[in-house]
Amino acid sequence: MKKLAMILLLAMLTVIFTACSSSSGDGKSGGDKKKETITVVWYPNESADDLKDSRAAIDDVIAKATGKKVVDKLTTDYNIAIEALVSGNAQLGLMGGEGYTEAHTKNADVVPLVVNSGASGTLKDALYHSWISVRKADASKYMKDGKPTIDNIVGKKMSFVSPSSTSGFAIPTSRIIAHFSEQDKYKDLKVEDMQQGGKFFSQVLFGQSHQGSAANLLMGKADVAAFMDLLTPNYFELVSGKLNEEASVLKVRNDAGDPFTSLKGKEFTVLSVTPVLNGPIAMNSKSLSKEDQKKIQDALTSDETANNSKVFAPEGSKGIFSKDGKSRFVKVEDSWYDAIRDLH
Template identity: 55%
Template sequence: MKKIATIIVSLSMVAVMAGCGAKAVDVKDAASSGKSKDTITIAWLPNESGADMKAAREEIGKVIETATGKKVEQKTTTDYTITVEALASGNADLAFVGPQAYVEANAKNKKVQPLVVPSGESGTLDDAVYYSWLNVRKGEEAAYKKDSSFVIDPIAGKKMSFVSNSSTSGFKVPSAGIVTYFSKIDKYKSLTGDDLLQGGKDKFFTEVLYGGTHQGSAVNLLTGKADVAAFCDTCVANYVELSSGTANKPGAVYKVKKGAAEPFNTLEGKEFSVISVTPVLNSPIAMNTGTLSAEDQKKLKDALTSDAVTNNPKVFLPKDSKDSGMFRQKTGKEKFLTVEDAWFNPVRELSK
């Protein structure tokens, strides 16, 4: 954890450069009252709401049903804010959300707490990270190289695509990294994250687009709507494959797979180059402890961290699996682990 916190807080762009004030939502506390209910609702961010993810969502649903004996209602969404609000308000009992979305939901309602997070390859929290990328179209990456290293200086004045301003790896982390890097340059010494939200003639970016999903941000890049795009490795892993270079390192080139599902189905063979890579804390399955009974909370923690789920090939996909999954393919000892709310403090620091 200490290693990850240091990485996140420093926000050093690998190989590129050496809060929410809403009122807390008052939700009746099911855990303390001991009350339970017959249905458990789980909400999904837009990234995991597509048709290609249906089997993966349903498998998590089956785990929940088996563990609790309750019916599971799946709630797909088209906007990050909808998922955050559903979890904070108690309209959803569970949600698989990014770290920033979790922090926002927790700020709205302290009864929102992490249930589990996927570990890293080691089976521990030491490497429980995924990666935020800044990307350009293949063939345009030379402009972002200085000597033998990639630099992000040329992104100023470009058309930029983010995911959502509630996305950790699709906005919060890359924008913080951009501010950290450019604020050391006199011309941009007063640059803030808010300056990156919109484009314009006198803005840092000439135009700013939001893909709504990581997939959508990648499509903005590949279709020429944006010059640079932020999205993460895990959210596009089902649609692209490494074409050259080293995975999750600047200079890596990825190509849209043959037969890729929507929204990449018309972009087969299109390539992009990664110019910046920053590690991000893994995303939690979060719970609303005000609507989920203490008994169900324990059952779910026990089930999700069990060997049965760890070894479930529909949850943690085997290496080289052709199926669509939410979590990185199993290359080591990946599993779900429990964490406390404080584990996400490095993400909270990004908003200060």
């Protein structure tokens, strides 16, 4: 009996040892495969097909730094991108300030990794701009004393990007509310009133991307639209005035891709311009090892990446990030986005 018990014990140990070896020693189990892959989620704006080379360049920096496979998760809705990062289904994601603060509120493990700087190479001018625009043909209806004004946007069909968009919703609604709340009629105006027709606007549309919101305007679906200036290098060109100055006129480029292929040459006038903090490349710090976090941060903030024309596109080239002076990725803390939180 003792001999039989010993044989059974040895058999059990052999099975256990073999199982452990196959699950953790050969690196081929499902869990280990997941660890060997890093998923980057992209907002609808950056999921556009004509930005695939730009996405691939950023993925390549991450892959070389970690030695791991990098896959993209493309989206058609801001909330999908935010939830992917919150849940850890994606480890990294390029977000706007509003989307980032929303994600961080839902899961404190979501924190910023890097942000693209301004021309100075620092956080000092790490800004882009939110526009409220109208079709050029209608611009005269929105002028006061020869200058553009948002006074007459009440009762119009309005297009925003998404309720989770910083420059396509949070910033423009904040500006609209601040402007109109000085009038007794609108002193109780709230963000919620901006989200549906019949409260302030006759109709409210959401383009689900900055491209979509601009297209809503140029196709005549909306009278007024909010979207960001960062669309300019890829889709628009300046006709008159100066970029990011009110009353400037821009038109759709002849080589613009979807959704502007049938809108080439269409012009719009910018009524208002508001600076916005650049959004971060954020990470879910629980689903990304500390070792990989450091490797990725070091690689993205390196001089090599700053000088990589596939990551920071030179003037005249299409890309998610444009090269402007000493622009590069720099480290950023969560507290830097308190200015976005203060909007609420």
